[in-house]
Amino acid sequence: MKRWAICIAAICAAMSAAGQAQPLALSAADYARAERVLDYNLKGRIKNATDAPQWLADGRFWYRRDGERGAEYVLIDPARAERRPLFDSARLSQAMRAALPQATAAPELLALQVDGEALRARLRGAGARELDCDLQTYRCQAVTATAAADPGWLLSPDGSRAAFVRENNLWLRDLRSGAESALTSDGEDHYGYGVQPDFAMRGVPRRQGRGQTRPYAVSWSPDGRHLFGLRFDERKVLPYPFVALAPQHGFRPVAYELRLTLPGDREPARDEWFAVDVEAGGARRIAISDGWNAMREAGVLGWSRDNGRVYAAIANDGRPTRARMIEIGLRDGAVREVFEEQSDTRVQVNDFLTRPAAVRVLAASDEAVWYSERDGWGHLYLYDLRDGRLIRRLTGGEWAVREIIGVDEPRRRVYFTAGGREPGDPYQRRLYRVSLDGGDPVLLTSEQADHDINDAGGGFARSGAADPLSPSRDYVVDSYSTLDQPPRSVLRSTQDGAVIAELERADVSAVTAAGWLPPQRLKFTGADGRTEVFATVYFPPDYAPERAKPGQYPIIDAIYGGPQVTNAPVAYVEATAAINPISRSSLARLGFVVITIDARGTPGRSRAFHDVSYGLNHDTQIDDHVAAIEQLAARYPGLDLQRVGIYGHSFGGYSSTRAILRRPEFYKVAVSSAGNQNFQGMYSGGVLGLDRLLTGPLDYGNGERLRPAPDAVPAVYRAFDNASLADRLQGKLLLVYGDLDENAYPAVTVQLTSALIRANKDFDLLYLPNQDHELFRNDPYYTRRMWDYFVEHLMGARPPANYRLQPPKQLSTSGF
Template identity: 65%
Template sequence: MSRYGIWAAALLCAAVGPVWAQPASLSAQDYARAEKVLDYNLKGQLKNAEIVPHWLADGRLWYRRDGEHGAQYMLVDPAARSREPLFDPARMREAIRAVLPAAAERVPEPLSVAVEAGVLRARFAGDATQQLSCDVVAHQCRAIAANTPDPLWLPSPDGRRAVFVRDYNLWLRDLDSGRERALTQDGEAYYGYGVLPDLALHAVPSRQGRWKVPPFAVNWSPDGKRLFGSRFDERKVQPYPMLAMAPERGHRPELYNIRLSLFGDAEQTRAEWFSVDVDGAGAGKVQRIVAPEGWSPVIEADIFGWSADNRRVYASIANYSRPARMRLVELDLDTGRSREVLEEQSATRVQVNDFLYNRAAVRVLNRSHQVVWFSERDGWGHLYLHDLRDGRPIRRLTSGEWLVRDLIGVDETRRVAYFTAGGREAGDPYLRRLYRVSLDGGDPVLLTPEVADHALEVGASAILGGDGIDLLSPSGDYVIDNFSTLDTAPRTVLRSTRDGAIVLELERADTSKVIAAGWRAPQRIKLKAADGRTDLYATVYFPPGYSAKTAQPGQYPVIDAFYGGPQVTNAPVGMAEAVSATNPISRSSLAALGFVVVTIDGRGTPGRSQAFHDASFGAFADPQIDDHVAAIGELARRYPGLDLQRVGVYGHSFGGYSSARAILRRPEFYKVAVSSAGSHNYQGMYSSLNGMERLLAGRVDYGNGRTVRPTPEAIPENYRGLDNATLAQNLRGKLMLVYGDLDENALPAVTAQLSEALIRNNKDFDLLYLPNQNHELFRNDAYYTRRMWDYFVEHLMGAKPPVGYKLAPPPKRGGGGY
């Protein structure tokens, strides 16, 4: 064939499109199948995927499990290697009703379980005036006075008192007598005690009365004689308007003026600490504690611990100028003075856990006056032991080209720390394993030989309001381990901390409902980054029936499920997260519709080295977008049938930013994008204590080191290049922008500002406005989800979606997520 003939054949193939004939339309039955595996429909259907242990003083534990006919409660005795029901539900129901005839048919979850005078007793809610204390062996109950605090109160360690907020001040209530007294007097609007500040990004539902929390950022001392907390001063912060255009009542738009500072605002939220004496001669004394000028409390860290005499607290403060610095400080609650213990520095980010939403990998050891401290000072996140009195480094506890993930606990008596890590063993570096290491030196000891993700979750960080979870037994002899892979069900076991041996299997998750719904496990695939050297890991959801042997050229359009935030990873490694993902959702559903769906943790995300993480500092999503393009290209070369001429992308929040930026920055590769709640520029986003500066590109710079906006339209030099509007002229494919009008996390104005730039550049795009929606729209708005599916079916697959199909709203269940 002549050269002209070859060119003509190539042009003909391009003209007629892929060999595989695409469906002309999808049916309602196709959507119904996809709906069955939608994340929120599968949430909770993976039965007994995890447990929360409640340890008893004698070393036993109890937990709740999903039974065939409702909740069951199990009692575990590690020493006897036994697991049995905590009580007989039928007998306990009769015992409760013998005392309280009007009690419900089902036995409620125990409020507490404890050994009292040698008898194991469970306490249950009764009515307004009484509770029930029941012998779980004899199944006999007696009525006791109801002194359970209101859920919006913060109970003392002994459970006898509780603190609550009234008129911006803290009040104390004696739960036995009902007597109340004020602990503080000078609280006021936007400068209260225990009040949820607007910077927590729940101001609108708080104003609406739909978001209520116990006293915010307040802690009892272990002896119950003091309160310590953070107080936020938002009095000078400029009001930021949030407008409900379609209010639930009436027809006049409803304005919510919340206090939210933007990049460059002269007045930012200020934070300080306070201490309140609850008892003794100093009862009612409030001690104000202020961080040094230019420093602020680290809001995700809360506090690290108390001194043995309950007179001092250990916390962290940070200054996010260059270099970024973080200090461990000791706060004297009697005098209000602070003392620096040690300081970390970094040219980029400085954190107390590589994953911002995880609890700090720090532990104060009162017995030895030492602290276990997390640091990336050598380029990898590791644990170090320091002297608490002078900050002197004693020794590093871990080392090597791998990452400490979470500090599970420290046994001070045996001087042993337990932690999870990724990358120390061969294979996928995102699989967590559990280790033990001596505080007195020596190599870590692997306690979990199974090649799986050992998801030992100890609770979310303070930035999410999470409570800690004790996975270690009081004696330190046992630990609760939960592990799985993408295609093996989660197992929860009781494991010996001595040698890692499994003492008892507690639960093996029931996958039957998930499998019956049509869910298929994704595949874990290693690919290369754009530099051609760095290993990346992807989780890929293939359509039902996909086979490399039978796939035809161009058969499957590809969708990149993108998040890209520098604080979390998003490619699942365990089954629970793969079944019901945190963000983005719909991966299994889109695969069920006929797309190959890919999630990649590119350079710039946590979980690896500091250098890997720092790729996003200053450049944010750009290196990741290039990594995704390279990785998807390699995936298509290795897996037949993937159509690189039909690649789409979607994401929410940081993923909304990344997906829009992907189609604008690489328009030759991405043809369709759905971007929901994107942070499309940062001059229009919030700053201050929970600001994005420390994650993205450091403190704002308006030239000559200025950090205050010189003119209303000024943009910080180090953030100018991150504005998606600067790429608006590049749009060639199909883009749908989505936002909720009451979204405080990703402010609606920045989507409007990107829209204005697209209009100015005469670009066609779609805009979906969701009235009365907040940041949770991607997981709670069925209309948005259906529209997102339709957009990819129509514009990427080239098919017609079913007319009038309506997704059912999410089932009303407890829980949630960030």
């Protein structure tokens, strides 16, 4: 029996070796083809993928489109189902030059308004002059240009004033007169008003004098009479150094000391609210109850009818985890609990941390639409704001609400997207409406695709997006696509979802000319043998099942795995140019089969699916990845299970390292960049809110939440510290970090290297001076080294020597 097993193993190994048809060396031309489909080279190359409607007072809207010779402008009349050019470009250009001879550029629209029967356009002119044009008569006059808004200004609702930060205090500028006045006076270092705190991960750029931002976590009341915000106290937080060893100017290393809370610190960052009466000045301090912190991801949830009260959410990460909707009086500072939500795991206001809160305050009726996973799925509930009473459940079933798009208060309707209610891929979003007075949701998008209809309220991902719903709430702009069907934008009726007009069909010729090929969407069974997990797979251009030889194609698992987002694309644009992981199309071009899997522990499905990752259980997710890749290889001929690699960035850097350490028999090569390789050395504290998302309260023994010794580690962190598995390393591991990375501290990667050295393990380390967390998206040297590592150690080929990738034309500044 043993002899037969040895023979079979030898035959399989020989077949695998024989089937490895990749060349012994890849050429510069091979890398050039891969570079053409690199994410940052495809970003923005799809024309008319989305439309940003600018609604007019008469119910019409206009939007900018990508034309053959530049920007074009389209006017839509929903009532007449009419689509036409907003103006005759040649005629308008002539009128512009007649009024301002220096205006030689094509018309660039700055603003548009209804003026009786006509439309008046404000257009860019030349120098300090703009043009005011009547689009009916095509007559223009030159006017003084509107002063450009300073990026550090927070404009009032009517646009006449701006709040800004100066020396840790809030100031007010009258934009008509230029007069400035101080609104607060007691701000200080590490305890300012509107000052971005160090835990916001931009502390180093701020100390370098870069990255000026608008007042942080500050909002105007709708009537412009008050400013409301969060103030963060980091005065007692211990300093945490970041050291630039090769500074761009000079030779002496530069240390940047930030105030950052680590798990168990006795003096964490603290938060409180404040309110400013803009006319009177001065700030009213409003305390948050002990043990509670503001849910920063929720922001301002809404305002009362008289604008004198604001609604926010606070959380307590104890057992159980609790969240409360709070009403705050701006004039007297009174705080009232409206209602409380509890959970034995997470409490969130959207299953996706990076998306806006799926909550709405209905000021006219003193009600609120609240998001909850209390029954095991993310759904909407209607509450009475006056007494906190639950009025009714609005949605229900084994499917998940994704976002609230808007509310029609007069008709008492909520518009929202959700996944999993219709047959097919549960990650594809559809648009629905539901009555606040009860009844089943009404499907408004029948196409089996991902409908990208974004909330205009902002949030981490799409702050300031145009409102897809008309002011009357009669119409909605919808852009939908699949992995192999480019975006199509339409105007729909919100009554029955009927298409009123087609707006655009995206032009993808540039990305297809670059050689980009759509990936495939596949479904597998998780390691438990029951749960469906979904994946997106990028195949090499030459892959054909009928021609594939045994063991011809090595496999790469492109992983993120964090509990706050999904990463396997379901829509066309995301599949061409993602935030994380990147390089999937490029690696497929080089001859790898690349797969991204949304396994158990990630959001977008049931609470039970998501809660697998609560308590830092990441091993189940890795087991799901292994199970899915084994099924992929069984389903598609030519894939080599003896050559499986993995890479990831940020949480993916942790995931990829853990995968090669925990499953060394499966994963042979890993590239792990900017990984949070342990959690005891990362950011923590109730203000940041990650403990609430990842683990709940820390316990150093006997319920103690403070670190009793410098090297003490809570039990929940100890088991998932990658250093605890250092002695299991067998394959090739490349660790990468930038010395100014505030998202995943360089120290935790170095701490892992210390454990690997103690275990006498061989590994590779790439240190990138002056790089922050965006190295994964911005640094071409890192990208080339990552490609080389897989080509050499997984494919078994020789990469082209010193190939130089071109850097992105526009650097990424925010990602995960």
